Amino acid sequence: MIIWQHIATKLQENKAVYILTVIENLGSSPGRKGFKMMVAQDGFIFGSIGGGVMEFSLVEEAKQLLLDKKTSIFIKKQVHRGNIENGSGMICSGEQTVAFHYLDKNDLSQIKDIIHCINNGKKGTLSFTQNSFSFSNKLVENQFNYQIYTLENWFFEEQIGFKETLYIVGGGHVGVAVSELLAKLGFYIVVIDNRENLNTLENNNFAHKKLVINYHEINNYIDEGSSSYIAIMTNKYTDDKLVLSKLLRKKHHFIGVLGSKAKLKTMWEVLIAEGFTLEELSKVNAPIGLPIKSETTQEIAVSIAAQIIKYKNSKN
Known part of the structure; x- marks a missing residue:
């Protein structure tokens, strides 16, 4: 998101930009x-x-193109195997292909469309070819779709927008800290609470969306699917149990509950008595977060963020 804001700023200042994008990577390439x-x-x-x-070499090339006022669109293959043809100078054994696109003030409207799309939690498709750079509201089936026939004949499509949504149920101090970390890691953040005029919720500037609802209706506000992540951390045990019971049989990629082992043991016993199974409860990450002996609010947030990233990357 931030890169598009920087590009928009430069184009508004009537300064041209080259955007370099990795459109293919193989093996141990550092760029994906x-x-x-x-x-x-x-x-x-x-x-x-x-x-x-x-990267240094390609940046220097882009700088020279801007200095020479060249408005090129092209791709370059980089092979990371030392001093060979198309060699990058790196020895990590992978390969990557980088697209160079020149952008100026005439492209500003497209960049603004990308920013508007992301800010509103929507998705669209960014398309590159040897002749064009465009953005549309159409969606591609996969995150990336590309084909390189030759260096002069290729295309690349990328789904733009937040790919994962984190629903934080509980707008307290831990919720704020988790919002900050996961927002910086590219998640669309929705914070939900049942308390009106909650200071920490009102002042949470990291959340993209904030809701005050009745927890009995929580399942109406959380989308199912493989891009849906849930962190339950309300201010009391009964609300944690209520929210979990409403969501436990829904389909989400990740669901976790904050709390002590003693509290969660009691919660599990009550939920089993209410008809939930051990198999269903085994899908819940509880206590939420990786076991790093976290103590402070910020440390707890780091442990939660690390666990969620682990689950996110397990899809790839």
């Missing part, structure tokens, strides 16, 4: 499909396509 980097006419740089000498 979708990695992006911008190089602006005034020397401003943001993002990464893998780092190292390879």
Whole structure:
């Protein structure tokens, strides 16, 4: 998201930009499909396509293109096997192909459309070819769709927008800390509470959406699916149990509950008495978070964020 905001700022200042995008990667390449980097006419740089000498070389090339006022669209293959043809200078054994796209003030409306899409929690498709750079509201089936026939004949499509949504049920201090970390990691953050005028919820500037609801209706506010993550951390045991009971038989990629082992043991006993099975409860991450002996609010948030990232990356 931030890279698009930086690009928009430079284009509004009438400064041209090259955006470098990894459109293919093989093996141990440091850059992965979708990695992006911008190089602006005034020397401003943001993002990464893998780092190292390879990235430095391509950035210098983009700088020279801007200096020469060249408005090129092309791709370059980088082979990370030392001093060979198309070699990047790196020795990590992978390969990656990077697309160069020149953008100027005429592309500003497309960049604004991307930002509007992301800000509103929606998705669209960014399309590159050797002749074009475009964004539309159509959706591709997979996150990436591409084909490289030759260096002069290729296309790349990428689904733009938040790919995962984290629902934090409980707008207290831990919820704020988790919101901050996972928002920075690219999640769309929805914080839900049942308390009106809750200071920590009102002042949570990291959440994209904040809701005050009746927890009995929680399942009406949380989407099912493989991109749905849930962290339950309300201010009392009865609400934790209520929310979990409403969501336990729904389909989500991740669900976890904050609390002590003693509290959760009691909760499990009550839920089993209410008809839930051990198999159903085994899908719940409780206590939520990786066991790193976290003590402070921030440490708890780190343990939760790490566990959620582990689950997210297990899909890939």
